[in-house]
Amino acid sequence: MDSKKMVLPVFLLATLSVALVGIDEVDSLDSVEETWYCYGNIMILKYPYDETDLTIDWDVTGYNGGVSADVQHYNGATVPIDVSGYDHVIVKQTVTNGTGTESDSKTIDVIPLGLRSGESITVRFMDGTRELSRCILDSSRSVLLGSSFVDLPEDPSKTNYRFMGWYSDQSCTQRFNPLIPILGDITVYAGWESAGSSSSVEVSGFIVTFNAAEGLLCDVTAKGDRAVSFTVSVKDGYRFDTDSITASVGITRITPVGGVYTLTGINGDTTIEVTGDRLFNVTYDLDNIVLTSEDLGDDHLKASFSPSFGWSGVSIKVIMGGADVTSSSVNGSVVSIAEITGDVIILAQSDLPWIYIVIAVLVVIAIIAAILVVRTRSGRQ
Numbered sequence: 001m002d003s004k005k006m007v008l009p010v011f012l013l014a015t016l017s018v019a020l021v022g023i024d025e026v027d028s029l030d031s032v033e034e035t036w037y038c039y040g041n042i043m044i045l046k047y048p049y050d051e052t053d054l055t056i057d058w059d060v061t062g063y064n065g066g067v068s069a070d071v072q073h074y075n076g077a078t079v080p081i082d083v084s085g086y087d088h089v090i091v092k093q094t095v096t097n098g099t100g101t102e103s104d105s106k107t108i109d110v111i112p113l114g115l116r117s118g119e120s121i122t123v124r125f126m127d128g129t130r131e132l133s134r135c136i137l138d139s140s141r142s143v144l145l146g147s148s149f150v151d152l153p154e155d156p157s158k159t160n161y162r163f164m165g166w167y168s169d170q171s172c173t174q175r176f177n178p179l180i181p182i183l184g185d186i187t188v189y190a191g192w193e194s195a196g197s198s199s200s201v202e203v204s205g206f207i208v209t210f211n212a213a214e215g216l217l218c219d220v221t222a223k224g225d226r227a228v229s230f231t232v233s234v235k236d237g238y239r240f241d242t243d244s245i246t247a248s249v250g251i252t253r254i255t256p257v258g259g260v261y262t263l264t265g266i267n268g269d270t271t272i273e274v275t276g277d278r279l280f281n282v283t284y285d286l287d288n289i290v291l292t293s294e295d296l297g298d299d300h301l302k303a304s305f306s307p308s309f310g311w312s313g314v315s316i317k318v319i320m321g322g323a324d325v326t327s328s329s330v331n332g333s334v335v336s337i338a339e340i341t342g343d344v345i346i347l348a349q350s351d352l353p354w355i356y357i358v359i360a361v362l363v364v365i366a367i368i369a370a371i372l373v374v375r376t377r378s379g380r381q
Contacts, residue, residue, distance in 0.1 A: 040139025041084035051077040062086035083112040115139040146319040164191035245276035287349035307350035
């Protein structure tokens, strides 16, 4: 095969090498200090402090499929950058003082969502089939990962019902978390818990009413002469400090025995108050990753992850209370948080092994080479 016939295979191999390097750089979360979602094509970069006597430089590299483009340079405390046409943008911010000594430097990962002017994403808050409010995310919006993508409306009210929170499904089984990126139109539903007669039972001609805190459930196990026994459990999707759960009538606490609460001596209509301390929620957002083990206590978390079948590598980011705590809580494929102080979001992803990509490209090269050989032979005939 002459030199002209070798051009295409060599070009493909060179492209593969660039792509693999680019994929490694984009997918590495180690050096990224902030991750932003840019809903439009223009990202406004701002230096948030007094820029007097400082020089602020921005180096912007766009990526498509892990392949990097030329670096763009911007100067100034506030600059708009065009992120259109990329699926990832890595921004290197460098700040120097008047003597040229570097005083600050950080790397920002910008994920463009590509909304054009006039386009938007709608988040609708519903009570059944009735819309309570809506939030519009348009092309001017950029959100720092760990911050709320939408502001929740005020808690609604309904006669004889207790508001339980916002859910992402109409059956109200999956809690809606405003800290998770919103990438398309969604509907959020109000969840309700009956606060009427369904939480009451009749005991010896008297009405016993259970007022349980949101997330707690009372189940009557037995009724006797002026006595009632019940258990308290935590509903799915909620976390409580189990030692803090109490049941009381007025100022009198009911002490459980073997997990069963028993109230005796009922001589009139009675209300039992059941309360406890809510704990922070832990949410997983996994991409080609499997949660292999979890130790989730009242105030700590230890979880390990492994790639799904056919995938390799583990990249993890941890947001707690809106702050990125990845550096202090991630060791390889294990997340360890000694004290949970806010809602936790764990984003973990895995990548297709490079060997599969290499094999696929080599197959393509072999096919192209075979076609060129056939064409050469046909030309000679």
